[in-house]
Amino acid sequence: xxxxxxxxxxxxxxxxxxxxxxxxxxxxxxxxxxxxxxxxxxxxxxxxxxxxxxxxxxxxxxxxxxxxxxxxxxxxxxxxxxxxxxxxxxxxxxxxxxxxxx
Amino acid sequence: xxxxxxxxxxxxxxxxxxxxxxxxxxxxxxxxxxxxxxxxxxxxxxxxxxxxxxxxxxxxxxxxxxxxxxxxxxxxxxxxxxxxxxxxxxxxxxxxxxxxxxxxxxxxxxxxxxxxxxxxxxxxxxxxxxxxxxxxxxxxxxxxxxxxxxxxxxxxxxxxxxxxxxxxxxxxxxxxxxxxxxxxxxxxxxxxxxxxxxxxxxxxxxxxxxxxxxxxxxxxxxxxxxxxxxxxxxxxxxxxxxxxxxxxxxxxxxxxxxxxxxxxxxxxxxxxxxxxxxxxxxxxxxxxxxxxxxxxxxxxxxxxxxxxxxxxxxxxxxxx
Numbered sequence: 148x149x150x151x152x153x154x155x156x157x158x159x160x161x162x163x164x165x166x167x168x169x170x171x172x173x174x175x176x177x178x179x180x181x182x183x184x185x186x187x188x189x190x191x192x193x194x195x196x197x198x199x200x201x202x203x204x205x206x207x208x209x210x211x212x213x214x215x216x217x218x219x220x221x222x223x224x225x226x227x228x229x230x231x232x233x234x235x236x237x238x239x240x241x242x243x244x245x246x247x248x249x
Numbered sequence: 250x251x252x253x254x255x256x257x258x259x260x261x262x263x264x265x266x267x268x269x270x271x272x273x274x275x276x277x278x279x280x281x282x283x284x285x286x287x288x289x290x291x292x293x294x295x296x297x298x299x300x301x302x303x304x305x306x307x308x309x310x311x312x313x314x315x316x317x318x319x320x321x322x323x324x325x326x327x328x329x330x331x332x333x334x335x336x337x338x339x340x341x342x343x344x345x346x347x348x349x350x351x352x353x354x355x356x357x358x359x360x361x362x363x364x365x366x367x368x369x370x371x372x373x374x375x376x377x378x379x380x381x382x383x384x385x386x387x388x389x390x391x392x393x394x395x396x397x398x399x400x401x402x403x404x405x406x407x408x409x410x411x412x413x414x415x416x417x418x419x420x421x422x423x424x425x426x427x428x429x430x431x432x433x434x435x436x437x438x439x440x441x442x443x444x445x446x447x448x449x450x451x452x453x454x455x456x457x458x459x460x461x462x463x464x465x466x467x468x469x470x471x472x473x474x475x476x477x478x479x480x481x482x483x484x485x486x487x488x489x490x491x492x493x494x495x496x497x498x499x500x501x502x503x504x505x506x507x508x509x510x511x512x513x514x515x516x517x518x519x520x521x522x523x524x525x526x527x528x529x530x531x532x533x534x535x536x537x538x539x540x541x542x543x544x545x546x547x548x549x550x551x552x553x554x555x556x557x558x559x560x561x562x563x564x565x566x567x568x569x
Contacts, residue, residue: 156432167431188434207394208424223432224396242424247416247455248468249366249527 151176156188156223161197164205164226170219172232178218180205181228203229203236211237254291256333262326263293265312267305274304286311292329292340292548296322313340314544324549332370332520339525339547343540346531351479354532359469362527363462370523375457392421393443394428399436401429408444414496414528415452419474426477429484440487440501447489448497450518451528475529478503489513489564499530502537502563509555509564516552538563 151157151171158165159180165188178185182198205211205222211230212219218232219240230237253259286293286308295312296319297305309315316322329336342361346354365371393404403425405412412418429435442448459465478485478500487501490510498515501507517534519526526534526547534543538561545551558564 156434165432165434169431207396208428221428221431223428223434242420244420245416245468245472246460247452247458248465249451249456249459 149175151178151218157185157220158188158190158192158224159226159228160184160186160192160195162226162228163224164222164228164230165224166205166211166220166230167223168219169210169221170217172217176218177233178220179231179233180226182231183228197228201229201231201236202227205230206239210240210242212240213237251288251290254289256291256337259291261291261333261336262329263289263291264296264322264326265293266296266298267301267309268296268298274307279304279307282308283311286313287344290337290341291333292325292336292544294322294325310541312541313343314548315541316545321549324551325545328520328548328550332523334368335365335370335520335523335525336548338365339520339531340544342525342531343535343544343547347535347540351532351536352476355473355475355529356470358525358527358529358531359466359473361525362469363466365524366459366462366465368523372523374522378453378456381454390421391415391418392425394425396428396435399434401425401435401438403438403440405440405442405448408442410452411446411449411492412442412444412497413449413452413454415455418452419472422474423472423477426474426481429481430477436484438481438485440485440504442490442497446491446497447493447501447513448495449492450495450497456522469527473529474500475503475533478529479533492516494518495526495530496528498563499526499528499533502533503529506566507564508566508568509558511555511567511569513555513558513564513567514552515546515554515558515563516550517546518550520547521550534563537561 151168155168160183161181182201183195204227205225207225209222213232254263292313294314338361345357393406395402429438483505485504486506487504488508490513493515517526555567
């Protein structure tokens with residue numbers, strides 16, 4: 148795929164998911180959702196199909212990262228597909244919980 | 250003279266009957282009075298029962314509160330006598346934030362809140378509060394997030410606790426608001442409450458659980474939904490109903506539009522706990538209803554209904 152930049156919005160080719168790039172890897176990044184390469188936000192979806200084995204889904208407001216911490220995506224619209232960098236699925240990054248301040 | 254108006258060395262409150270004043274303003278005397286009121290180490294209340302003489306009219310805006318009856322004056326005095334330390338801090342905070350940028354006001358509010366968290370009045374309230382009524386841990390997200398096209402809808406989702414504002418709800422709301430902050434494709438955000446009340450205020454079960462006031466200030470400085478509601482201000486509509494207590498009105502008041510259901514009522518209870526409003530209310534309410542009406546709500550804890558809130562422009566509309 149193409150080079151990503153922090154602040155770029157991308158969308159899934161196979162489900163409703165939209166994501167915002169928070170941190171982009173150096174060089175070209177093969178970011179996929181549901182098995183298909185992700186698209187620029189304003190691109191036509193085409194006819195790619197969701198791989199039934201890659202349906203972990205995305206939740207709105209959650210952040211997704213790779214183990215090495217080279218990429219971070221914020222889900223701004225949820226979908227059914229599994230996010231991945233190449234063949235490696237991204238994992239949910241939980242925000243650090245803070246205690247009550249009362 | 251200065252020390253005569255302090256909760257420690259004198260009276261905890263200055264009340265002035267502006268009706269007893271006569272004559273035309275003496276500019277020098279007015280300037281001295283203005284400065285004295287701005288620096289007074291206790292709250293000041295003006296009693297203005299009738300049309301004011303010019304000298305009194307020129308001074309009335311400088312008081313922390315203005316009341317129109319002796320009964321109302323007594324309500325304020327009673328609250329101040331019960332919590333003189335929090336009252337002093339509240340009056341000073343509202344003066345300090347007045348006309349300042351939102352961010353400055355939020356920092357000041359949190360610092361004052363932390364100071365009072367370490368104080369004896371909060372400790373007394375904690376020791377006397379009724380035991381927790383909380384039951385099993387509720388299911389589902391604390392804030393339900395729905396996205397349809399360019400619209401984001403956020404539902405406070407702890408109806409069995411009347412959406413008491415907990416750390417969990419704070420975190421979920423911040424996370425959801427961040428979607429709109431980051432994504433320019435979100436054109437509007439609606440914030441609503443599930444169940445019988447929009448939000449019954451801070452989660453009382455969590456009060457007193459802080460490790461220390463300094464860390465509590467750091468937490469509020471790190472993660473505070475007021476900050477993001479202010480950033481999103483013009484894109485946010487809050488739809489409030491039932492009890493809107495403490496955070497339940499402090500947070501909505503940051504939005505550029507607040508719609509109340511006819512059953513909505515509004516109240517700031519924090520002073521009775523030895524605290525000040527801590528969810529941004531000392532910033533958001535004065536921007537809507539002015540410093541003196543904010544002070545009336547915050548000092549007395551008196552509820553107002555939707556009609557009054559609309560008349561004061563605490564809300565922008567009442568819709569069934």
